Amino acid sequence: MPVESHLFSPLKIRDLTLENRLVISPMCQYSAGDGIANDWHIVHLGKFAQGGAGVVFTEAAAVQRRGRITHGDLGIWSDAHAQALSGITGFIRSMGSASAIQLAHAGRKAAMQRPWHGNGPLDDSDRRRGEEPWQVIAPSAEPVGEGWLLPAEMTSAEITQVVEDFAAAARRSDQAGFDIAEVHA
Template sequence: MSCLLGSPLRLRDVTLSNRVAVSPMCQYSARDGFAGDYHFVHLGRFGLGGAGLVFTEATAVVPEGRITHGCLGLWQDEQIPGLHRITQFLKAHGTVPGIQLGHAGRKASMQRPWEGNGPLDESNFAQGERTWETMAPTAIPMDEGWLVPREMERADMERLIAAWVAAVGRAEEAGFEVIELHAAHGYLLHSFLSPISNRREDAYGGDREGRARFPLEVAEAVRKAWPAGKSLFVRLSSVDGIEGGWQLEDTVWLAGRLKEIGVDVIDCSSGGLAGSATAARVKRGPGFQLPFAETVRREADIATMAVGLILEARQAEAALAEGKADIIAIGRQALAHPNWALTAIGELEGDVPEGFQRWPQQAGWWLERRQRALIKN
């Protein structure tokens, strides 16, 4: 029995083998922005696990755009080979490799989560890690005790647009087929969008049009630099979840503008403007962000990727069948179950020996025979 979750999806000239994506998840394990063996194994296992699309974690377009000292980067050519090794492995196993490009803005120069998830302190300085200058649309720190960012000038914006374009070229050389522009979770582009963090009085602040100007300029430059046959996603915080902040109707409006530029998919997340990306500003429960993806898909007439506590195969299948999203992204569920895509699709199609044909033959060969033995008994 076929299922929507296991069906292919064509995005421009790229076809996903199924509708399961592994969401970008920061691992804070890079050295000077370079991908290493950890990233190869971490991302490679999701390819073996059958996901149709696998994203790298947030990858900074400039050194000062990293969230932490352990974040990935793509600001120099020397960082290409480590990522190319990953993309070639994923492609060899039928998975489309994607990369999320971003800038942390006022949430840069911070600790890794397990170190405290706050501003760098003496414990970090003792390890030789130092703070760096942060930037934002307005010189407002994320919270008390955090670094006060420098208010960006137009020259800063131009420099960062050029950095994004250069990173796009490197992403193509590294073998990626999908780019996601990170405009969520309180990082630089999101901080321009929200009236809480953007208090500018020039053309890049004020009303919704002004606050969206720089993110739209970045998206347009990225789309022009990225080959026409390859797909562009944008991750948005659909709502800030804070009074006076960015609202779902704003996201629908922005999704329409992004569609005009040539963006193909909106990745519908939420929150993160104040606090960590997973701070519970929006009430959480299974599939809690599906209504955002459904609304954007319907009202902006653009494909969406749903993410957020999508845990079960039938939950994911129902979201697709009910028109709430086009792609289902899993994050921490993939960390717990790297083979989630294969097992979920297998469950929906019926747990029969033939179902293991989707698996890498090194594993499927054994599992098929075990299943036949179980059926006989």
């Protein structure tokens, strides 16, 4: 006897009903300017909603500026970021999909090059493009690997601040109209 697939059937999660179980996972695009979503994001994410996905995730959105992977990362550390994202969530919803955001902090993996510039730590070639490295923080002062930036070991106050920034980012995500938030830690 054939097994019936539930892939295209609705799914209810608490008060949210998804049209189907197709989920577009977060895909880093490295195309934001100072963390602000732009036309690239509406086209990239909007096409999945137009295609009928049940849930469309944004790429990882940094909860603080120094928590970005690259200079091109999406952010949610200010109200301006939430405002820019609200147009995207509205479009996704208008297509019948749920919008989701991945809240992130890169820790010791921060201050990287975009993949098409080498995918390594920021260096002199990045400086010439105007993309300076920043102070990376992590639970310990150990770099990702040889040649990578040495992170500053987080103080208790910095740990508390990152936790508070995740909470503030969750509130901003709600204000921006996201239906789902995932913590990427």
